[in-house]
Ligand SMILES: Nc1ncnc2c1ncn2[C@@H]1O[C@H](COP(=O)(O)OP(=O)(O)OP(=O)(O)O)[C@@H](O)[C@H]1O
């Protein structure tokens with residue numbers, strides 16, 4: 001199973017094939033998730049504002065990248081969109097259907113079309129099942145195969161698609177390498193023929209040497225199948241390569257969103273600017289934002305006004321610490337939005 005290890009930059013940039021006019025498959029409106037937690041000596045209930053007032057869309061065949069520091073709410077947003085976590089407020093419309101209103105039975109059918117690939121394939125794959133069973137499980141749940149023989153043929157075909165040999169069917173996750181395990185995670189998600197895939201840090205747990213292979217596999221699968229992706233990562237360089245558009249998240253909110261090349265060039269939000277100068281670490285984290293002061297505040301007590309104001313070199317007292325800046329387009333028709341009272345020129 002040896003493969004060449006192309007660097008992501010070997011492929012044409014996502015922008016070159018951006019599906020700018022494709023219809024919107026996923027629409028998220030005013031989405032919020034507050035987790036109740038008890039704190040203090042009297043165990044009073046407080047709320048973690050993991051996701052706040054998020055509005056976005058993903059077109060068919062498009063990759064929307066989602067970046068931000070640890071704890072900014074990326075995974076929660078991905079899970080709420082898939083309704084693996086119930087939203088507190090807002091709507092998710094998938095292919096014209098409001099998922100947030102669906103009952104469990106109808107939601108099950110919609111679930112087949114929306115899958116997730118997790119960061120750590122070892123903990124997200126059942127260690128007691130063989131690869132064939134892991135990948136075939138969804139086919140059984142959604143009754144996509146008429147019998148055992150057809151199921152096996154479908155599993156073999158999807159393993160082939162992700163670059164695993166048929167013999168992998170009889171293996172257990174612990175017998176595989178990290179990269180092979182993530183291929184199994186991708187095969188499991190793809191087996192049920194989804195239209196939308198949330199990839200939650202799909203390469204952060206992998207060796208640098210195999211990261212590019214998995215990224216290229218995801219790009220190829222997107223091209224072949226016309227998949228829409230929400231691609232979550234700490235690593236701006238990875239998102240820059242993978243995503244047609246990018247959304248930058250800070251303490252639960254989108255602070256900047258736009259076509260990736262435009263966002264990377266203009267960096268309108270001071271936080272985006274800081275992220276671009278921060279260095280991603282091998283563990284998947286982002287090292288201290290050395291151009292800025294202070295740690296990210298807690299989502300339990302988000303600062304008033306612009307949540308970034310305690311760390312922002314451009315903060316205007318009396319405004320930035322009072323009024324929440326709306327996510328707005330500075331240039332009409334640019335599809336590049338920023339939530340800042342004093343965006344970079
Ligand atoms: N089930 C939960 N109960 C309470 N708080 C939660 C829960 N899940 C997430 N949180 C909190 O919500 C916030 C957002 O977490 P989330 O995992 O979505 O961030 P993230 O951007 O994915 O971080 P990372 O990059 O570390 O994966 C954090 O403050 C986290 O502690």
Ligand code: SF4
Nearest residue numbers: 306309312320340341
């Ligand atoms: S709104 Fe104010 S505090 Fe927030 S990023 Fe813009 S300038 Fe900085």
Ligand SMILES: [Mg+2]
Nearest residue numbers: 074075076200
């Ligand atoms: Mg996460």
